[in-house]
Amino acid sequence: MAAADRLNQTSDILSQSMKKSDSTASIVTAEVPYKVAVVGSGNWGTTIAKVVAENCKENPQLFQERVDMWVFEEKIDGVPLTKIINTKHQNVKYLPNIDLPENLVANPDLIETTKDADIIVFNVPHQFLGRLTHQMKGHIKPTARAISCLKGFEVGAKGVQLLSDYITEELGIECGALSGANLAPEVAKEHWSETTVAYHIPKDFRGEGKDVDHRVLKKLFHRPYFHVNVIDDVAGISIAGALKNIVALACGFVTGLGWGSNAAAAIQRVGLGEIIKFGRMFFPESKVETYYQESAGVADLITTCSGGRNVRVATEMAKTGKSAEQVEKEILNGQSAQGLITCKEVHQWLEACGHIDDFPLFEAVYQITYNGVPMEKLPSMIEELGLEEDKE
Ligand SMILES: NC(=O)C1=CN([C@@H]2O[C@H](COP(=O)(O)OP(=O)(O)OC[C@H]3O[C@@H](n4cnc5c(N)ncnc54)[C@H](O)[C@@H]3O)[C@@H](O)[C@H]2O)C=CC1
Numbered sequence: 226m227a228a229a230d231r232l233n234q235t236s237d238i239l240s241q242s243m244k245k246s247d248s249t250a251s252i253v254t255a256e257v258p259y260k261v262a263v264v265g266s267g268n269w270g271t272t273i274a275k276v277v278a279e280n281c282k283e284n285p286q287l288f289q290e291r292v293d294m295w296v297f298e299e300k301i302d303g304v305p306l307t308k309i310i311n312t313k314h315q316n317v318k319y320l321p322n323i324d325l326p327e328n329l330v331a332n333p334d335l336i337e338t339t340k341d342a343d344i345i346v347f348n349v350p351h352q353f354l355g356r357l358t359h360q361m362k363g364h365i366k367p368t369a370r371a372i373s374c375l376k377g378f379e380v381g382a383k384g385v386q387l388l389s390d391y392i393t394e395e396l397g398i399e400c401g402a403l404s405g406a407n408l409a410p411e412v413a414k415e416h417w418s419e420t421t422v423a424y425h426i427p428k429d430f431r432g433e434g435k436d437v438d439h440r441v442l443k444k445l446f447h448r449p450y451f452h453v454n455v456i457d458d459v460a461g462i463s464i465a466g467a468l469k470n471i472v473a474l475a476c477g478f479v480t481g482l483g484w485g486s487n488a489a490a491a492i493q494r495v496g497l498g499e500i501i502k503f504g505r506m507f508f509p510e511s512k513v514e515t516y517y518q519e520s521a522g523v524a525d526l527i528t529t530c531s532g533g534r535n536v537r538v539a540t541e542m543a544k545t546g547k548s549a550e551q552v553e554k555e556i557l558n559g560q561s562a563q564g565l566i567t568c569k570e571v572h573q574w575l576e577a578c579g580h581i582d583d584f585p586l587f588e589a590v591y592q593i594t595y596n597g598v599p600m601e602k603l604p605s606m607i608e609e610l611g612l613e614e615d616k617e
């Protein structure tokens with residue numbers, strides 16, 4: 226490369242990176258500061274609520290200081306969890322030993338938590354989402370906007386649906402997504418990581434200073450220890466986030482069988498291929514480059530397969546021969562491994578639309594988890610189904 230070209234390239238990179246940091250450093254204001262609410266208070270729910278509450282306190286020109294977090298109420302040693310969070314400022318069950326900001330208020334009443342919110346951040350295991358949106362219907366601001374931090378799909382009469390689209394449809398509000406290589410305990414300890422937020426500016430956008438846009442979302446989620454890139458590809462980041470949980474189960478199976486790093490890498494390679502194929506087949510608006518350019522994609526696949534709950538549950542299943550349900554109960558203390566539900570829902574969808582053979586790894590995980598197929602058969606299941614495909 227000629228020196229002049231190199232110089233131009235360097236100045237392009239510099240100006241791009243300045244643009245990136247500009248959007249974090251510049252002052253973004255709102256005519257009336259936005260009220261933010263978080264729905265969910267599990268391991269990731271509480272972690273994201275902490276991130277958001279820190280930013281709401283630091284940016285009074287943009288956000289109201291108080292952030293309400295809806296908590297599915299339960300008692301810990303006879304004391305309501307909300308009371309513990311609001312006095313001790315720790316979620317002792319789902320995120321122990323992490324101090325939470327005092328402007329984060331735990332609230333057991335879903336409607337009270339969300340009725341005045343301008344921005345609603347959803348963060349619950351996806352099996353509970355439908356019941357919550359059903360309760361919220363008609364009780365939130367029609368002008369509210371939302372971000373879904375959930376990883377999963379809604380599979381039903383309408384086929385396979387992104388959870389952000391499901392929220393939009395149920396509540397009539399625009400919803401984006403947040404997804405990335407983000408094991409909650411590490412983010413909660415403020416160990417550096419990256420994430421991706423995706424949001425489409427809706428047709429009824431009310432204008433800068435009056436409505437949520439990419440700069441507002443960056444201010445809401447970006448921290449020195451949690452670097453945010455905001456893009457448009459809601460489908461891409463949501464597909465990657467949902468499906469990598471199935472791949473992580475497969476990774477756990479081979480890890481628990483003691484097959485080592487080569488097998489784990491093979492699973493991740495095949496898994497990435499199926500994730501991309503699924504996106505192209507069912508969500509053609511998603512972009513392939515999202516998977517390798519964004520934190521939500523290969524990076525999330527790697528971190529989840531290294532130390533997430535799905536890989537831990539599957540490893541334990543392989544080591545003990547216990548069922549998924551039993552292991553989840555024994556080792557996760559009320560948290561859930563979403564891959565167990567997602568692999569079942571993806572199987573139902575692929576069966577309904579006649580595409581099971583196109584996704585041999587996803588199908589193998591389903592058969593092992595729910596139909597007692599031995600884990601040792603995993604390589605041949607992937608290979609056999611692949612050969613079937615070749616015969617056609
Ligand atoms: N934990 C993590 O490292 C990450 C999780 N995610 C995703 O974030 C979403 C939320 O996950 P977590 O916050 O980790 O949840 P979690 O797995 O810790 O789930 C426990 C939560 O579910 C609640 N819950 C239990 N029964 C309920 C019911 N009947 N109705 C409503 N809520 C009930 C509990 O109160 C608790 O808040 C999931 O989609 C997950 O895949 C995404 C990135 C990281």
Ligand SMILES: O=C(CO)COP(=O)(O)O
Nearest residue numbers: 405406407408533534535
């Ligand atoms: O989504 C995650 C990391 O980005 C968390 O994965 P697990 O649910 O497997 O812990």
